[in-house]
Amino acid sequence: MPRYITTPIYYVNDRPHIGHCYTTLVADCMARFERLTGGTRVFFLTGTDEHADKVVTSAAAHGMSAIQWADRNAAEFAKAFAFINASNDDFIRTTQDRHKTRVVEYVSALIKSGAIYQGSYEGWYDENQEEYLTETVAKEQEYKSTVTGKPLVRRTEKCYFFKLSAYQARLQKHFDDNPTFVQPDARRNEVLGRLRDGLNDVPISRPVTDDPATQFGIRVPGDEQHRIYVWIDALFNYLSVVDTDDRRELWPGASPLRGEVAAQQRTNATCTHFIAKDILWFHAVIWPAMLMALQDTAAQGTRFNFVGMSTTVYSHAYWVREGRKMSKSLKNFIEIEQLEAYANKYSLDAVRWYLLTQGPLHATDADFSHSKFVEVYNSDLANGIGNSTSRVGNMIEKYFGGKVPGNQAADAWRAFATDATQEFNWSDICKNALGEGLRASNSHDVGGCVLAGLIIVRAVDSFINVTRPFSIAKTMDADTTSKQRIALEGILYNCAEALRIASILLSPAMPQKMAQLWQIWNCTPPAGATLEQLCTFAGPHALKPGQQIAKGEVLFMRADTAEAAPA
Ligand code: ME8
Numbered sequence: 001m002p003r004y005i006t007t008p009i010y011y012v013n014d015r016p017h018i019g020h021c022y023t024t025l026v027a028d029c030m031a032r033f034e035r036l037t038g039g040t041r042v043f044f045l046t047g048t049d050e051h052a053d054k055v056v057t058s059a060a061a062h063g064m065s066a067i068q069w070a071d072r073n074a075a076e077f078a079k080a081f082a083f084i085n086a087s088n089d090d091f092i093r094t095t096q097d098r099h100k101t102r103v104v105e106y107v108s109a110l111i112k113s114g115a116i117y118q119g120s121y122e123g124w125y126d127e128n129q130e131e132y133l134t135e136t137v138a139k140e141q142e143y144k145s146t147v148t149g150k151p152l153v154r155r156t157e158k159c160y161f162f163k164l165s166a167y168q169a170r171l172q173k174h175f176d177d178n179p180t181f182v183q184p185d186a187r188r189n190e191v192l193g194r195l196r197d198g199l200n201d202v203p204i205s206r207p208v209t210d211d212p213a214t215q216f217g218i219r220v221p222g223d224e225q226h227r228i229y230v231w232i233d234a235l236f237n238y239l240s241v242v243d244t245d246d247r248r249e250l251w252p253g254a255s256p257l258r259g260e261v262a263a264q265q266r267t268n269a270t271c272t273h274f275i276a277k278d279i280l281w282f283h284a285v286i287w288p289a290m291l292m293a294l295q296d297t298a299a300q301g302t303r304f305n306f307v308g309m310s311t312t313v314y315s316h317a318y319w320v321r322e323g324r325k326m327s328k329s330l331k332n333f334i335e336i337e338q339l340e341a342y343a344n345k346y347s348l349d350a351v352r353w354y355l356l357t358q359g360p361l362h363a364t365d366a367d368f369s370h371s372k373f374v375e376v377y378n379s380d381l382a383n384g385i386g387n388s389t390s391r392v393g394n395m396i397e398k399y400f401g402g403k404v405p406g407n408q409a410a411d412a413w414r415a416f417a418t419d420a421t422q423e424f425n426w427s428d429i430c431k432n433a434l435g436e437g438l439r440a441s442n443s444h445d446v447g448g449c450v451l452a453g454l455i456i457v458r459a460v461d462s463f464i465n466v467t468r469p470f471s472i473a474k475t476m477d478a479d480t481t482s483k484q485r486i487a488l489e490g491i492l493y494n495c496a497e498a499l500r501i502a503s504i505l506l507s508p509a510m511p512q513k514m515a516q517l518w519q520i521w522n523c524t525p526p527a528g529a530t531l532e533q534l535c536t537f538a539g540p541h542a543l544k545p546g547q548q549i550a551k552g553e554v555l556f557m558r559a560d561t562a563e564a565a566p567a
Contacts, residue, residue: 002041002269003034004250008279009049009092009237012073013058016080018319018334018368019276019326022359026316027274028086029356029446032508033437035087038530043250045241046081047092048074051217052230053206066216070095080336085348085511092241094233100218102240103233106294108221109302115163115293121203125155130211160205160220162232167289168199174288180312182284183444186363187277187315191284202286204232235287238273238310239294254295254308271310272444276318276360283313314444317360320367334368341566342373349510350377350556356509357447370565377559385457385499385506386556389517391464392495397551399473404496405489406545407538412487417467424466426494427537429459430501434535437505453505460495460502467491496521497543504534513555520552 007027010020024046031044050070059069074093081088092099110116124138125131128148132155133141143152175181175192182188205226208214217227242250253267275283288309298305318325321332343351354373357380360366396402414420433455440448469491476484500523507514518524523543525534534541543549 002043002250002267003031004242004252004269004271005031005034005042005044006238006271006273007046008273008275009047009094009234010077011052011055012048012050012070012077013052013054014328015073015076016336017326018336018339018355020077021080021084021336021339022319022355023274023276023316024081024086024088025084025352025355026359026361026446027272028084028088029352029450029508030272030274030441030444031087032511033441033446033449036504036508036531036534037438038528038533041250043090043242043247044086044088045090045092045238046086046088047090047237047241048077048094049230049234049237050074050093050095051227051233053213053216056213056216060213067095083336083340083343083348084352087511090241092237094237099237099240102243103218103228103236104221106236106239107228107232109297109300109304110162110290110293111160111221113293113297113300115166115296116160116204117163119159119161119201120156121159122154122156124152126152157207158226159203159207160223160226161201162204162286162290163293164199164202164286164289167292168195170292171195171199171285171289174309178309178311180443181288181309182280182313182315184315184363187280187284191280194281195285199285204229231282231286232290235282235290238271238287239291239307248306251306252308252311254305267306270312272312272314273310274314274316274444277315278318280313280315283315287313312444317363318365319360320365323367338567345566346373346377346559347513347556349513350381353377353381353450353509356450359447361445361447371561373565374559374561374563377556378561380454381556382558384454384461385502386554388457388460388464388495389499389503390554392460392492392499393520393549393551395469395473396492396496396549399476399488400492402548402551404543404545404547404549405493407490407493407497409486410490410494412483413467413491415483416472416487420466422462422466424459424463424494426498430456430498430535430537433501433505434531438531450506450509453502456498456502456505460498463491463495463498493543493545496549497537500543501535501537504531516552517555521549522547 005027007023010016027044031042034042055070056066059066062069078091107116123132126133126145128145138152145152172195182191205220206229208225208227218233220226220228239251242248249267250269252269252271273283291307291309294304295307320326324330326333339351354376358366358372358376396404433452436455437449437452440452469488472484472488476482476488503514503517504525525541529541533539
């Protein structure tokens with residue numbers, strides 16, 4: 001079942017910041033987890049949205065043409081995503097021909113079918129600012145320009161509209177039939193509430209005049225005087241990138257219930273859009289309606305009978321700073337440089353871990369806080385996975401010359417830990433952690449998904465506390481058949497093998513650090529193995545008794561809680 005995972009395409013009017021990195025990171029982690037599950041094609045897309053008026057304005061303010069400015073900032077986004085180690089399979093820029101030609105094709109089909117029609121737009125116009133204002137804004141300004149104080153004028157102009165109102169019933173049905181289409185539930189309810197208020201057709205074009213500022217954008221097919229509104233152009237990126245012969249299977253197939261699609265043309269692919277709450281309406285309502293409209297054109301003989309609905313729109317909340325929205329005017333953005341400073345000091349994977357586990361994944365905003373960063377770093381990473389792996393590695397080195405011990409009597413430790421209240425059935429512990437990871441990933445709970453690995457780490461820590469292998473070692477002699485030796489072997493085998501499985505589950509969040517551990521422990525997972533195989537305790541990819549493991553560097557050094565934030 002192909003899995004297609006997308007992020008918003010970001011505006012290139014400015015450089016990227018923590019918010020852009022966050023959504024791309026969430027999608028990256030999900031893509032890495034899906035790739036691990038094996039046996040399926042995973043395709044992860046991110047990119048930039050370029051035909052926006054604010055890009056033109058910002059370019060002019062920097063003395064550049066729109067495309068020069070877009071080139072420069074698109075490169076900044078690509079660099080930022082390389083820095084966070086995003087594993088995207090493609091990077092779309094909406095100024096690329098591959099996208100523009102598809103958008104023209106889609107819009108032409110929609111004009112022909114009548115889903116896009118020409119009408120006129122009437123509204124309050126500020127002649128100085130050359131912009132229309134909504135009724136609410138116009139009223140707030142007492143129907144006067146805030147710049148010149150001159151009265152706003154009532155103006156009408158030709159415009160193209162998308163017949164959104166025609167899709168109300170079908171959208172409602174789509175929501176009813178697919179209760180997880182919009183997640184989390186709080187966001188779904190918001191959309192449903194607004195949907196019930198009714199839908200108006202939406203203007204989807206802007207006029208082209210002699211002013212160069214109006215000339216950046218894709219022209220409405222057959223009408224050079226109008227350009228397609230940036231949002232309509234942008235949403236189509238999700239389809240245009242995979243609308244090629246070798247990628248079309250990635251797009252979810254049209255519903256068999258609609259009866260329009262031959263079985264062989266359907267795919268059971270899924271497509272998840274990760275976005276934040278600011279752009280939910282576009283993704284949850286306008287975009288599915290556009291897809292329905294496009295699919296409807298198949299009745300007139302277009303090739304769009306393969307087009308089904310995306311499967312999920314996952315809308316997370318916002319990163320904020322001391323409870324306040326991050327904004328240009330407050331100058332309180334967490335910039336890439338700051339994330340780089342954290343990565344230099346604590347490692348990139350520690351930054352990924354913090355963002356993924358403490359971020360605004362659900363409906364509540366999250367504050368970026370240095371003290372929280374250090375607390376999570378110490379507890380999950382330095383004292384968690386870092387400490388466990390180095391402790392176990394050191395004991396294997398010290399007591400068994402760095403060779404993975406055997407596990408001939410897995411229960412022999414019981415004789416030395418008579419006060420143990422837990423079973424420590426490692427096969428079950430690992431199976432449960434995997435189950436937790438899969439459950440969380442299925443509900444797009446990326447934070448929960450990566451925390452599944454920590455369940456195992458915590459179990460290993462309690463196992464060491466209860467069995468006290470270092471005490472057993474003190475009474476062990478050279479006799480290879482002694483009870484002490486056999487118990488110690490079993491304990492350390494269990495710990496190392498369980499930590500190997502933990503490292504697999506932690507790897508989508510921390511690919512570099514886990515790869516480092518695999519190198520030290522000589523257990524890099526082979527390509528093609530499924531997650532289930534990799535996570536089976538003492539299974540086909542288990543650590544082999546006798547296999548040499550090296551004593552590597554500590555993965556995460558403890559951090560001083562009193563230290564100031566890196567700058
Ligand atoms: O809206 N916290 O682009 P955009 C978390 N081009 N995420 C944040 C954030 C914050 N404080 N600030 C921004 C656009 N984001 C359109 C999208 S898609 C077809 C077109 C992230 O550059 C989050 O993913 O304004 C949000 O939805 C996106 O950046 C908006 O990026």
